[in-house]
Amino acid sequence: MLSNLSIKNYALIDGLNVSFANGFTCITGETGAGKSILLGGLSLVLGKRADLSTLRDKNEKCIIESEFEIEQYNLESFFKNNDLDYEKTTIIRREILPSGKSRAFINDTPVNLDVLSKLGARLIDVHSQHQTLRLAENEFQFKVIDSLANNGEALKDYQGHLRTYQSIVKELDRLMDFQSNAIKEHEYNSFLLNELEGAKLEDGMLEQLEEQYQQLSNVETIVEQLSKGHNVLNDDQVGILNLLTELKQVSTRLSGYGTAYEALSERIQSVFIEADDISSEFQELMEHADMNPGLLDEVNTKLQLLYNLQKKHGTQEISVLLQIKEELAVKVDATENIESAIDAKRDELVKQKSLLNKLAALISKERQKVTPELKKQLEEQLSLLGMPSAQFKIEWSPSEDFKKNGQDELSFLFSANKGTDFGDIKKVASGGELSRIMLTIKSILAKYENLPTMMFDEIDTGVSGEISNRMADIMLEMSKTMQVFSITHLPQVASKGNHHFKVYKEDRDQLTHTNMKELSQDERVVELAEMLGGKDLSDSALAHAKELLN
Template identity: 30%
Template sequence: MLNHLKIRDFAIVASLELDFRAGFTVITGETGAGKSILMDALGLCLGDRAEAGLVRAGAERAEVSAGFDIRRHAEAQEWLRERELDGSPDDSQECWLRRTISADGRSRAWINGSPATLADVKALGEMLIDIHSQHEHQSLLKKDNHRALLDGCAGLTGDARTLAGLWQQWQRAAKELATLTREGDRQRERLDLVTHQLDELDKLGLAEGDYEKLEQEHDALANLGTLLQNGDSALDRLTENDSDNAARCVQQALKALEGERGRHPKLDVVAELLDSALIQIREGASSLRHYLDSLDADPARLTLLEDRLAAVHQLARKHRVPPAGLPELQAALATELAQLQRSQDLEALTREVAALEKNYQAAAAALRAARQKAATTLGTDVMARLTMLGMTNARFEVALSALEKPAAHGLDDIEFLISANPGQPLRPLAKVASGGELSRVSLAIQVVNAKHSPVPAMVFDEVDVGIGGGIAEVVGRLLRELGEYAQVFSITHQPQVAALGHQHLRVEKFVQDGHTSSRVRELAHDERIEEIARMSGGITITAETRKHAEAMLAGA
């Protein structure tokens, strides 16, 4: 459940901290007081799009944090553990989502203090809270949404996702089979070519990194004469020239300083450096001599290397790739050959397509049966709510009709049908329902869907628009009923709904030091009477409206 909401420098809210309780919480206030700001702030925590205009005027950045109690939410706990976002062991029962927006529009997100992507924030948010907006009834006009609603109410969303995966596997194999059937000759020609090319590369046997080693060894052998000549010249200058070499010059320098070292002690450092230089010259000369002696002119090896490099260059030109790229080409051709050989096995591919289709059909048939059962249950549940909402003569049905051909989502077309008045046939919702009727149907479906939702907290944002009188009270009782086993929030203008909340928050707008701000207060019992009286009676609150408000609270 949602425990805390902290808002700073967001829209017209300077600073706000709210603590929520379980059950049914109502949020009221004058139009324009900032009730929608609460939803925008919560939506931002849940991954909604950030805009610079949401930052309070004059502030550097806006910040919103939401704290959730997840001690009974095993799915959310597991999700956090898998991503190492579960925080310290002491905080494992609480989850914090945090979001900031800078004045230039940049935003950042955190989960339990760790930086997070918006995709992760959205995925986690969908597990923690569900927001039903006043515009949600418009989605009922789109038939594609009916299937998702039915699956959601019946807990079949995962089965539908699995079926879509089976569909994709089947269609991929079927497409491959169709291509083979249609382009068999061309693929056989390609198979022959790839087999020949791969045979040439296999015979060459050039592994990753071999080309560079070949070039290096060839360069060394090809330039061996020059290397020996330059090496001998270097040895001459180091130690082997009897009349003039580096070692002898250093020795002579040391001898020249020998007589002066007693009178000038600082020359000892110079002498030590020259001694070290002499040692290094002799060691360097010795290492160079050993290396030159180890070199062996091998004309046969040089010829072999030249022939191999020529073969490499020839194949590289043939395939239009760099010589060093031949091993990568060989691997790609091997992969293609395996695919072509598999594709050439028409009989095996046909069996595979048939098996994949059988798997899909079995899963689709099971999903169809589950949907048919769920459609009856959903129709009955929605009808019961419609009756409560004053549509006593309405009929509602979830119709399933067979598709002409299978689809990723199954074998059936799913559509909500309604008859609002006696004697009228059931017709698609979009063609029959008026605005008020559509609002009631939407609310009935949302309430039914919410009762089946695994999400522990839900927000109903002015879903009672267009509904009043006794029906508004029914709406409130439906939401209060949900609040008995889930945390429910309702932003409402209806006093009948407000009177039924377990917790009542009022949003107020005020001006301070020339700046407009919004604040939220939890109302005590007497304050609730005043607020409900205001919602019922308009500008002037009379003793009669107060008495009526008190009676509504007493009847909750």
């Protein structure tokens, strides 16, 4: 409930601080006294966009602050999801700076208008002429019926599965688009993949092939040089091995004369062994260095294939070609298996569709079950409000489409008088009738939902005194379970309030100021008398006012 409202530097208000209690609160005041200003200020803390022109003093900032007791509204998850501190007494503050910049805070945490308006909608329901037009909107009509049908949890379940269904549809569309485009590329991708697979790519193979090609194409030169090297080592007279043999013999004879000579002998022995091993290596390489034109052609062919693949795919690295091959394999495999993926997704869609049909049918069944009761309550209540011939025609028809609230088409028609055709509510009902219908609907909803604070802005416009008395009774009854405000110009309504506030103007310092105060019992008598008979109070008006209060 709204427990306190503070307004500074807004329109005709210098400073206003007023506290409210639970129950039924009536707000009265002469035309132009500033009741709309009060609502305008309140709307700012509910998320309405700010207007710099509303600043009374253009050099000072406007501050509007409201306190709400929110324990009964189950808003803990909302605060958690929006990173806000949850407090049972929550304070909302809105500031409009002279620069035109606007700031909003919930429990001293800065928030944007989207978060503010979402919270505001769950704290106060301001009923105005504009909102009355919602009667003709299917969304509002569904909300009313689903509240009576207690479809809240069922709708949450349905909407969760609907999101899954829509996700499956989206994925199926993506797969089918992929298939359509992939078929065009499949043949070319398969060709490229076969070409890369045929090359039997391996990391390092290019270097190995280029080395092998160099050896095969220069085999004569290699053999010639190997032969020369072998002769240098093995010549009978001046060969290195023969000379090292003599040197080894010398060092062996010296080795017995000390450790230095022994070490020298070992080093020469090592050199001899290495030279002998090199000679064997020369011999082995010569034996394997035969000319092989066929192998040379094979290596050259492989090299040319690699060079062509590198050029085609714009890379010099075999590792990149291997990566491209893997990517092509994925594309080709995906294309070749896309049909099975599509079939699997279609099966998934059929199952989800079947589940949605069942959930939608359950929701529809509950709606149709409560429709006669809603029709009965509406017509009975409206009869008491001076509309004895009011009738509703509420009809359901199935829809093939999955809508966000099920598979029902709703026809919600109204007739105010006997013998007249049923039609769209906003077309066939007058302003006063619309107000009474909306009040009736809200009173019915209050029995089934934990509604926020309700503020009725002159909902009694266009109705007679007796009817307004009955409307006041309805609002008073609603206020037993919730906080209800009524901005009214009728004494019959104002007299029913548990609390009565008056909005008034006064001139000070050559400026007009709007103020608001709670009236005492005696002040209420005077206010009601003035509403009944004008400023010139008569005994009969005062007596009538006391009678209304009693």
